[in-house]
Amino acid sequence: MITGRGLVFASAMAMLAAICVAPLVVLLTAPAWVGRWDAYRSAILDARQIGLLVNSLRIAGSVAVVATAIGGFMGFLLARAPIRARNVVRLGLCVPVLIPTYALALAWIFATSLESFAARLVGLDVIVPLTYSPVGAIIVLAIALYPVPMLATEAAVRRIESRLEEAALLVAPAARVLTRITLPLLWPAIASSALLTFVLALSDYAVPNLLRQRVFTTEVFTAFAALYDSTRAAALALPLLAMALVVAYLIVRRSAGVVDVSRPSSRIGIGFPGIRPLALTAVVCVFGIGAGLPVGTLGIEARSLGAIREALARSGSAIGESLVLASVAATITAAVALVLGHRRARSTRSLAHWADAALIALFAVPGTLIGVGLIELWNRPGLSGVVYGTSAIIVIAYLARFMPVAILIVSAGVRRVSQSTEEAAALSGAGWIRTMRHIVIPQIAGSLVVAWVIVFVLAFGEVGASVLVAPAGHTPYPVQVLTLIANTRPEHVAALALVQTLVVVCALSVASVYLALSPRRHD
Amino acid sequence: MTSALRLDAIRKMQGGRELFSDVTLDVAAGGSVALVGASGVGKTTLLRIVAGLERPDAGDVWIAGRRVTQSRSILVPPHQRGIGFVFQDLALWPHMTVGQSLTFVLESAAPAVSRLEHRRLVDETLRLVHIDGLGDRYPHQLSGGEQQRAAFARALVHRPPLLLLDEPFSSLDFDLRHEMRTTLRELRGAFGFATVFVTHDREEASAVAARTIALTFGGP
Numbered sequence: 192m193i194t195g196r197g198l199v200f201a202s203a204m205a206m207l208a209a210i211c212v213a214p215l216v217v218l219l220t221a222p223a224w225v226g227r228w229d230a231y232r233s234a235i236l237d238a239r240q241i242g243l244l245v246n247s248l249r250i251a252g253s254v255a256v257v258a259t260a261i262g263g264f265m266g267f268l269l270a271r272a273p274i275r276a277r278n279v280v281r282l283g284l285c286v287p288v289l290i291p292t293y294a295l296a297l298a299w300i301f302a303t304s305l306e307s308f309a310a311r312l313v314g315l316d317v318i319v320p321l322t323y324s325p326v327g328a329i330i331v332l333a334i335a336l337y338p339v340p341m342l343a344t345e346a347a348v349r350r351i352e353s354r355l356e357e358a359a360l361l362v363a364p365a366a367r368v369l370t371r372i373t374l375p376l377l378w379p380a381i382a383s384s385a386l387l388t389f390v391l392a393l394s395d396y397a398v399p400n401l402l403r404q405r406v407f408t409t410e411v412f413t414a415f416a417a418l419y420d421s422t423r424a425a426a427l428a429l430p431l432l433a434m435a436l437v438v439a440y441l442i443v444r445r446s447a448g449v450v451d452v453s454r455p456s457s458r459i460g461i462g463f464p465g466i467r468p469l470a471l472t473a474v475v476c477v478f479g480i481g482a483g484l485p486v487g488t489l490g491i492e493a494r495s496l497g498a499i500r501e502a503l504a505r506s507g508s509a510i511g512e513s514l515v516l517a518s519v520a521a522t523i524t525a526a527v528a529l530v531l532g533h534r535r536a537r538s539t540r541s542l543a544h545w546a547d548a549a550l551i552a553l554f555a556v557p558g559t560l561i562g563v564g565l566i567e568l569w570n571r572p573g574l575s576g577v578v579y580g581t582s583a584i585i586v587i588a589y590l591a592r593f594m595p596v597a598i599l600i601v602s603a604g605v606r607r608v609s610q611s612t613e614e615a616a617a618l619s620g621a622g623w624i625r626t627m628r629h630i631v632i633p634q635i636a637g638s639l640v641v642a643w644v645i646v647f648v649l650a651f652g653e654v655g656a657s658v659l660v661a662p663a664g665h666t667p668y669p670v671q672v673l674t675l676i677a678n679t680r681p682e683h684v685a686a687l688a689l690v691q692t693l694v695v696v697c698a699l700s701v702a703s704v705y706l707a708l709s710p711r712r713h714d
Numbered sequence: 715m716t717s718a719l720r721l722d723a724i725r726k727m728q729g730g731r732e733l734f735s736d737v738t739l740d741v742a743a744g745g746s747v748a749l750v751g752a753s754g755v756g757k758t759t760l761l762r763i764v765a766g767l768e769r770p771d772a773g774d775v776w777i778a779g780r781r782v783t784q785s786r787s788i789l790v791p792p793h794q795r796g797i798g799f800v801f802q803d804l805a806l807w808p809h810m811t812v813g814q815s816l817t818f819v820l821e822s823a824a825p826a827v828s829r830l831e832h833r834r835l836v837d838e839t840l841r842l843v844h845i846d847g848l849g850d851r852y853p854h855q856l857s858g859g860e861q862q863r864a865a866f867a868r869a870l871v872h873r874p875p876l877l878l879l880d881e882p883f884s885s886l887d888f889d890l891r892h893e894m895r896t897t898l899r900e901l902r903g904a905f906g907f908a909t910v911f912v913t914h915d916r917e918e919a920s921a922v923a924a925r926t927i928a929l930t931f932g933g934p
Contacts, residue, residue: 354801354803354805355805357767357799358799358868359818359822361765361792362793363793363818376809
């Protein structure tokens with residue numbers, strides 16, 4: 192007999208499979224359907240492919256190293272340094288990961304242009320060659336992604352049971368405890384976050400596109416959008432997907448002993464009261480470079496409030512539509528994530544590891560690949576063709592990209608809720624839906640809000656998939672900005688990017704206020 | 715004769731209320747004292763003050779004739795106090811084998827001593843706590859009783875003159891608890907260290923210590 196719970200779970204799973212997995216399967220099998228087996232061979236042996244691989248790995252690897260060095264240090268400071276208004280500081284330091292990467296890349300272009308202050312200060316011959324260079328891409332992506340290892344490191348530091356450090360403090364000075372006890376305990380979390388940063392850098396499309404770097408994601412776009420060669424796109428997809436899978440497996444394996452084993456430690460371990468000035472300096476510098484500098488550069492480049500008003504007047508409808516589409520995607524995603532995140536949190540350890548690996552791999556799939564896969568899947572005669580011609584396909588693209596990360600966030604929230612609270616409800620006669628509504632959801636409301644906001648913000652800035660699937664007349668705002676760059680005045684583009692950034696910051700602020708004021712915050 | 719531990723009028727506030735005050739205690743070298751009291755009375759906090767992991771609000775702590783804490787000031791950091799500590803939850807380092815943990819303690823507490831001597835001390839300590847042959851195991855590869863013995867080995871490998879024990883047997887079954895009490899007596903006989911043993915069980919207190927002091931809310 193099919194229960195209500197089984198039906199809901201099956202529907203959510205079917206949605207995940209149809210939206211996230213099916214486009215990739217269609218994309219990867221496309222050459223086989225048309226007998227182009229050589230595409231698979233060229234995916235591995237092609238000299239051009241190997242060159243792309245080296246370039247992509249070099250940029251993504253450097254980003255992972257730089258972002259992890261910055262993020263790891265900041266995460267440690269956030270956990271251990273005596274910082275006032277820690278939640279506000281953390282939120283401020285997270286701003287770069289939520290600013291669309293295209294806006295950061297634009298700010299970089301403006302900041303290193305001929306007329307820029309940096310060029311005048313350091314010298315044209317030093318700064319200008321960096322604008323469209325691998326170094327530029329590495330800097331921009333490292334700024335965009337350092338919050339990932341920062342949050343992971345902070346969480347890992349807080350999870351270290353303080354007694355492990357105290358036991359060492361009885362025989363060794365703090366510096367030795369830090370290197371021999373604390374850092375080895377943190378290492379799995381730091382390594383996992385570095386791997387995640389690596390795949391996120393590998394899957395970014397906007398930064399290499401704007402900074403003219405030839406990497407897999409830009410080649411996929413060129414192969415499909417310019418050359419209409421879906422088999423070439425499939426060949427380019429193979430190494431990316433393989434890397435996403437390997438990295439996801441490594442992350443889950445490395446995190447196995449770290450992610451689930453304990454709640455945050457009840458006491459803080461080694462404290463560093465003397466490093467407050469260093470911590471404050473680091474926070475100011477990183478916030479200044481990560482958020483202040485990009486927003487300030489865009490503001491200066493936009494020149495006046497008039498330019499922003501003009502941008503709003505010209506693109507107001509696109510902003511409105513993008514906000515609606517991102518909201519719809521975030522709401523659907525939160526609903527699916529509630530069901531699947533709960534199921535993942537309550538599954539066996541081995542199943543949970545495989546589920547996490549699959550979800551991380553799906554999240555790491557570049558937007559351009561998802562875009563090509565969605566076109567292959569939906570651009571057909573009949574009902575799918577009708578859907579493909581509407582803005583619903585953009586929502587589907589957002590779901591395909593961000594549903595996995597929402598499931599991971601919600602499942603982390605559910606894991607912090609004692610299973611016995613649900614069992615007590617079940618023993619009292621409550622059914623699954625009633626238990627979810629009255630017991631689970633109130634306890635994980637914070638995680639659901641966080642998942643909603645993150646998906647909303649990421650969807651609002653998404654370009655990799657939506658640049659390919661957006662139907663005529665329904666171009667999302669960031670895609671519109673990206674296509675305007677080549678033939679619009681810089682101040683107009685800067686104003687558009689600034690508006691988008693301000694919308695993101697507003698959404699974050701509202702969510703933060705809600706979470707701070709929420710009287711029933713259990714998770 | 716110099717005391718192994720002396721507490722002079724220790725006072726501690728917690729959450730705006732007085733946890734205990736005027737706690738005075740003298741433990742002779744090689745002596746043993748058990749601190750008993752109900753949950754939340756501050757037994758563990760007092761032990762942490764002795765170790766230098768927490769500051770009192772008033773009072774002095776003396777270890778081996780040396781003042782180590784004066785009122786709110788930590789005069790001697792924990793690692794220079796020459797104490798061993800067995801935590802209630804053992805706090806074994808999950809990323810180190812038992813042998814590595816013991817070596818880490820020796821390298822930190824006695825860096826001038828040769829590696830050969832470190833090795834000898836590790837082997838001897840493991841033998842004395844009856845887990846010789848388990849030095850290459852990680853904590854999760856040990857049974858509950860073996861973990862308990864590994865925690866004792868780590869606390870004693872550098873031969874401290876004072877051992878602090880925070881309800882170390884609370885999670886053990888009756889037989890194992892009895893066995894560990896015997897081991898503790900054997901170790902005291904072998905090394906001659908003084909002990910301060912925290913427990914809420916009066917029967918256990920009289921079994922492991924020559925003197926029992928009851929800690930009540932507000933002080934002894």
